[in-house]
Ligand SMILES: NC(=O)C1=CN([C@@H]2O[C@H](COP(=O)(O)OP(=O)(O)OC[C@H]3O[C@@H](n4cnc5c(N)ncnc54)[C@H](O)[C@@H]3O)[C@@H](O)[C@H]2O)C=CC1
């Protein structure tokens with residue numbers, strides 16, 4: 277009988293742990309935690325209290341703090357560390373990962389400096405591997421609680437993504453496929469910036485109409501940049517675009533939205549991030565997205581205001597004043 281595929285997830289935050297828990301229901305799965313205590317707690321008590329409270333994790337989910345051992349075991353490698361840690365984490369284990377192993381990113385932020393997407397960073401570290409991502413409207417806590425959700429495996433090679441789908445799918449977690457890796461990845465990255473704007477709107481009590489405007493015009497900005505970079509604009513109407521945008525902008529659990537709310541309450545960006553204690557990718561990514569917008573000659577007024585606030589050059593109140601000054605053009609002019 278063929279040996280079962282082992283999924284190895286690097287990063288035991290809220291999302292890495294949740295995805296590893298789904299995979300563990302389908303196939304042998306190992307979760308790497310950089311912290312010994314968290315690895316021990318997952319292994320022996322089947323809990324990750326720092327990130328997922330008292331939610332029980334599958335008994336079969338194995339955890340280790342030995343990065344090399346974890347990487348060596350992988351038949352499928354999943355990257356669940358924040359964007360700033362992807363390159364450093366992979367560089368430590370390049371020689372341990374067998375050549376054919378597909379790599380799936382969960383990461384929704386751009387690398388500062390290089391402006392590379394996580395799948396591009398992975399491809400630089402692990403040339404020749406099939407690389408893709410899993411993304412969609414997936415607030416970790418809800419999925420860990422067993423609420424129904426859907427996601428997308430995006431890969432150029434559909435034979436690989438079709439083989440990956442059943443590793444993560446459960447009766448409550450539908451996994452679709454998409455070959456538009458760029459569009460799916462940008463959707464997950466760019467919606468975090470709009471979610472900060474939505475959180476600021478919440479904190480300023482601006483009302484439902486304003487919130488709807490931010491979502492709709494935010495999606496227009498996301499699509500505009502995506503299309504300029506070569507993505508399929510239809511992808512932005514799907515789970516990884518509009519779907520993730522709605523979930524993140526409306527969920528009180530979203531870390532990016534919470535940062536926006538905290539800023540509107542008058543906290544500095546450092547205080548807002550410190551209070552969160554988890555990653556909010558939109559904070560570091562907003563200024564990097566503005567560099568891309570300039571490079572591709574694309575107007576992104578909402579992202580521009582968010583970038584100004586997170587870099588301390590503006591305030592949420594001034595950001596919303598700034599948005600009112602944008603001259604409305606043809607609404608459909610998204611290209
Ligand atoms: N939590 C969620 O609902 C979702 C998160 N994501 C994305 O998944 C990625 C990971 O996020 P979360 O699990 O939510 O983050 P988190 O803040 O809950 O946990 C981050 C994990 O990465 C580890 N880590 C942090 N810095 C590190 C470093 N320098 N080197 C090695 N490990 C490091 C932490 O120890 C922790 O295990 C992010 O890009 C996020 O945008 C995507 C979908 C849903």
Ligand SMILES: O=C(CO)COP(=O)(O)O
Pocket residue numbers: 384412413414415416468471520523524529530531532533555556557
């Ligand atoms: O990407 C997410 C949901 O799909 C999680 O968003 P936050 O990082 O804002 O919590």
